[in-house]
Amino acid sequence: MITFSALLGKVDISNRNANRLQKLTAGTVIAFLYLPILIVIMLSFTPEKNPAFPMPGISFKWYRALVEDDAFVNAIWFSAKLAVATAFASGFVGMLAGFGLDRGDFTGTPLDERKLRILFSLPIIIPFIITGIGGLVFFNFLNIYGSFPALVIGHIMITLPFTTLVIASGLNGLDESVEEAAKNLGATQLRAYYEVTLPMIMPSVVAAMLFAFILSFNNFIQTFFWLSFADQTLPVLIYGLVRLTYDPTLNAVGTVLIVFSLALTITAERISSRLLT
Amino acid sequence: MGIRDDVRKVDVSLQSLVGGRSLWIIPDVRLIPGLAWIVVVLGGSILTMVLYSFMVDPLAGNFTVTFEHYRRFLGSSLYQSVMIDSIVIAIKTTVGTLLVGYPLAYYIAVHSRRRNLLLLVVIAPIWINEVIRTFAWMLILNANGVVNYVLMDLLGLLGEPLRLMNTANAVVIGLVHPLLPYMIVPIVASMLRIDFAEIEAAKNLGATKLQAFYEVTLPQTKAGIAAGATFVFVLSSGAYLAPILLGGSGNNMIANFIGLMFSEGQNWNFGAVLAVVYSAVIVALFAAVGLLTDVELGGATSMEDDE
Secondary structure (H helix, E strand, O other): OOOHHHHHHOOOOOHHHHHHHHHHHHHHHHHHHHHHHHHHHHHOOOOOOOOOOOOOOOOOHHHHHHHHOHHHHHHHHHHHHHHHHHHHHHHHHHHHHHHHHHHOOOOOOOOOHHHHHHHHHHHHHOOHHHHHHHHHHHHHHOOOOEOHHHHHHHHHHHHHHHHHHHHHHHHHOOOHHHHHHHHHOOOOHHHHHHHHHHHHHHHHHHHHHHHHHHHHHHOOHHHHHHEOOOOOOHHHHHHHHHHHOOOOHHHHHHHHHHHHHHHHHHHHHHHHOOOOO | OOHHHHHHHHHHHHHHHHOOOOEOOEOOHHHHHHHHHHHHHHHHHHHHHHHHHHEEEHHHOEEEEOOHHHHHHHOOHHHHHHHHHHHHHHHHHHHHHHHHHHHHHHHHHHHOOOHHHHHHHHHHHHHOOHHHHHHHHHHHHOOOOHHHHHHHHHOOOOOOOOOOOOOHHHHHHHHHHHHHHHHHHHHHHHHHOOOHHHHHHHHHOOOOHHHHHHHHHHHHOHHHHHHHHHHHHHHHHOOOHHHHHHHOHHHOOHHHHHHHHOOOOOOHHHHHHHHHHHHHHHHHHHHHHOOOOOOOOOHHHHHHHHO
16 A cells, blocks of 8 residues: 555656746746736727727727716716725724734733734624625614715724734834833823824824725625615626626726726835735 | 923823723723724624524514524525535635645745745735626636637637636636635745755655655645635635626525625515524634634734744
């Protein structure tokens, strides 16, 4: 009886071939990750109504169609308003919670840091369909279903794990002795906060707000269940159109969303110099 | 009274306001707004939903307890098979992301000098709109889409277009793609904790590369695989968009039925039952894997510490 391990022992690959094989597979997987995105971007420049390969030329007509379409413009405007409100509110609540998480005194409390981190991660651990329909029932219970404040309240919940944990990890990397030094030199707690701590964690706060903005702007599932019939966010509008028929304008709006999302999150990642999972 | 005394007074009052005081079981008052969101909004959402699963109409004030909707689920082979189908798709997706993601994770962790850049390349697509990403797969899998163009027109291998859309496989592909990063990142994190001297030792003792991988590397990435698999399983089992847009009418998953029950004029009670049963399945999985402690956002930070 030969074991699997022994079987593997019979195969030896040269270092060069092993490296080649690993590079090839890694490259293929990265291509798989980016291929669909590239296809959307490519098709946004086709002059044809239907997707045709190879592309007969280059045209910007679908981008023109996009800016001339009131439905798209209104949806983008509505999504932007919601995302800005969410970014500021979630950034503020997340900053307070981040301070509490990093600076709190956990000796002898039943809620230790680990439990709090799990609690604050719950909105993204719980399946989105559950928070989606849960929020639908809850907002109906509060009699605010479909209103703008209800959407902001819900989006704060969705984005809070990101803002809280990004800011907490920013604070974690902060040298507290600088703050102590300011206090030793006679600064009050308040001055030490405003002149030392806040400027030092501002990058994390800005990054957290950018993440919150993009999460809110792109959110589909929950927003789909929380939205009244009178309003449309961009992802909900796109979903409706995708279900109906093929519209080349979708490639244009998709390209704008792809470039915009990547630019914003890479900036945020750069600012906070931390990789987010 | 000099100005220093005033300053000290301000300091004292501010200490009491923001200075990290604990309150009741809350270790720091600054946690209160955030916890309020978790407890009131998230907790309230889950609670009102659960109430609907066994009460007639709690919002309208009818709190009569009824288990009729749970009985309907237990007696319905349709919804039970939807639940099972969803889990099967989630398992296929989890295996798919593992098979596709592991080689890239290995490359990023072991070989690449540009580890952080590659991690960013892998993670970045997470932030792209999921409706657009699913739409992109429609462009690829359609009868006149990219795959059929390559197979028929470019290579001339087929005369008839392959039927890829509106199949369960299309759903799995459309889920493997967006969920890959959730599998890759925890595996990379677990690989970075491996002591590579052990692998060298194994090779010095006569093990081939594949043997060293199988005996030393693979076992030590179990925690990463388990964490990644949990993420992917949970996210894919609750998929909403991919089954509707890529699976067609025959491949609806549990989230689609839950959503349907909450649309206009439908049965909230039965929708709540489906949601509760589905949540119970997920919780049971979490308990079984025993991963509750590892599933946090902080995975990437601990990874940076290791470098």
